[in-house]
Amino acid sequence: MQTHILGFPRIGANREHKRLLEAYWRGQATRQDLLDMGQELRRRHWTIQAKAGLTHVTTGDFSLYDHVLDTSLMLGAIPERFLTTDQPDLDTYFCMARGDAERNVPALDMTKWFNTNYHYMVPEISAAPLKSGSQTIVRDTLQALDLGCSAKPVLLGPITYLSLAKGVKGFDPWNKLDEVLNRYTHVLDKLRPLCSWIQIDEPILCADMSPAARAAFPHAYKILNQAGAKLLLTTYFDALDDNMDLALTSGCAGLHTDLTRGARALDSILKGLPREMTLSVGIVDGRNIWKTDLDRALRTLDIVHAGLGADRIMLASSCSLLHTPVDLELETALPKELKGWMAFAVQKCAELRLLARAMNGEDCAAELEANAISMRSRRQSPQVTIAAVRERCARVDEKMTRRNAPYPARKNAQSWLGLPLLPTTTIGSFPQTPEIRKQRSLFRNGDITTQDYEASMRDEINKVVGIQEDLGLDVLVHGEAERNDMVEYFGQQLDGFCFTANGWVQSYGSRCVKPPIIHGDIDRPMPMTVKWITYAQSLTKKTMKGMLTGPVTIMCWSFVRDDMERAEVCRQLALAIRQEVTDLEKAGIRIIQIDEAAFSEGMPIKSRDKGAYLEWAVENFRLATSGVADSTQIHSHMCYSEFNDIVQSIAAMDADVISIESSRSGMELLEAFREYSYPNEIGPGIYDIHSPRVPSVEEMENLLGRALEFIPKERLWVNPDCGLKTRDWPETLASLRNMVEAARRVRASL
Ligand code: GLN
């Protein structure tokens, strides 16, 4: 059986990619340095795949920034505003990715790649003819051949590409289909003589496909297959479901299916797969860090084998390994037991090879036994199952997910807070100055004592409380100086979490994230925030808002255990946060914000699955927040501005107050809240915290005026779009001063 992966992480085992990219942007590395780095990383990644014994190494998966952007360059889909020279070069490329502030050229939009935390650059397709395209994929494939590898180039398929593209000035991207196909054919012609398989990614087949995309598909694949290359049509992130017919009749030589997320479709694939088609079986999960249960995988593969015979099967990762960290061996600080349960990209390559050997009847009993032992150790570990947590979860009843009284009655019960109309507040964090970061890092490295560290954090709280009082804000925050990150901070204080030293994955461009790992049942041994928040409250007569991260967001930004439903993991988190919320209330904190910045990120790919997700996500938010008296005010914050489809779910969360990101949309998004008669209070962000620009009083007065057209004055709050941790103090002070003044003026006019 042949083996391959759908793609390798690009960032390098030590984030070499990030370092050099950023050095280049700062002018401290040359174009040649960058190209050399790319070549070196590709060489290393192919060597890893070849050494693992995979049949093919993947080429064309490396990117200096983003593979969707690379596809735009390959096709010559370069918007006019980026074309300052006849020959698009590296700077054109980075300008498309990042814009050019000096010349006032905005970058392409960036958005989430399906339901992952990877972000791609949205292609812009206009009526203008395509420019000349680049063919780095041919160059890369030749390099892999030079190393003596069997190369399998990967292309992003035309149907997914155009589905993700946005039309410029009303132009319908599908009108460009034939021109685009022409470019693909050209590239396929070049690649065909170099390799046996060409992987063509069409994850859109596993998502909601538009009628236009469905209609274009058969035509597109007829043309592409005319090029005579052996195409492996790769689908992932879900089952094919309604688009199964398209995949099975595509005429491609192979089909890849994701069995980790789309196993339910296996039967119909085995029944319907045309005789001449090979099946690539995505059996090793490309989106998490867990070892594959080889025994289970082999049982699945036996079924596939019985249906198709060995010649027609390839073993593969479920999707590209882009979404996993590079090498587990670099983790020297992870507890040995936990490390024994994990596999990163390098280890996943080895798993594939082992599966193939087992399927070929080679003797690998020792390795399989080792895997079985590690699976057993995980199942039986007291780190994984905590009886008290299971009991607590089983005892959750519907009443625990409801506040005592409905919002209107709560509003009365909360009048004791004595807030004015249009109350002003902030989202939680204040600037994380170099001094704060230094204190945290000294503490982490054991260079200062706990007492010294805590004293310096209290100084910081003193400072921000004083500043907020001077500014005249109505509801204060403690500023979050003690938090490195809104998820990691909580994970570090909860049982069931562990952390890697180097488990980075690419989020976009040079930006990487290091998600915490949820390996076991989640328990909160001790209060997490009460000490800081009550200290902050002790400094002021105004109401101090307690600040927590919500269960859905903690889950969405972590690697989640694969032995439990996500809804259940989320419920455990919700119960832990609920304990914190009630402890805060007991300690006298009467406004508590539970951030759900990533609420919509957990959304499944297909519309028909969204309802079920929203239901448990909302329920778990409510479980986390409903343990308080009616007179305690619950806030939530969502870094998000696409609410059209989810206003009803946001309403069902039943927070007394939500704050959302909205300044850049000029309040237009409030339309959806009006349309669905959103019943509770809202603070639409009235200034963009992503930029150092200080908005004027008039500008914010205008936005508040606009907001009042949608939201009655009794239910409108005044706040920035998001937390201020990435800003500097001068612009923060100036902006907040103007914001408070704008609120005052509008209030006076009511
Ligand atoms: N409370 C957090 C902050 O202010 C919220 C951050 C976020 O929504 N991403 O930083």
Ligand code: ZN
């Ligand atoms: Zn936010």
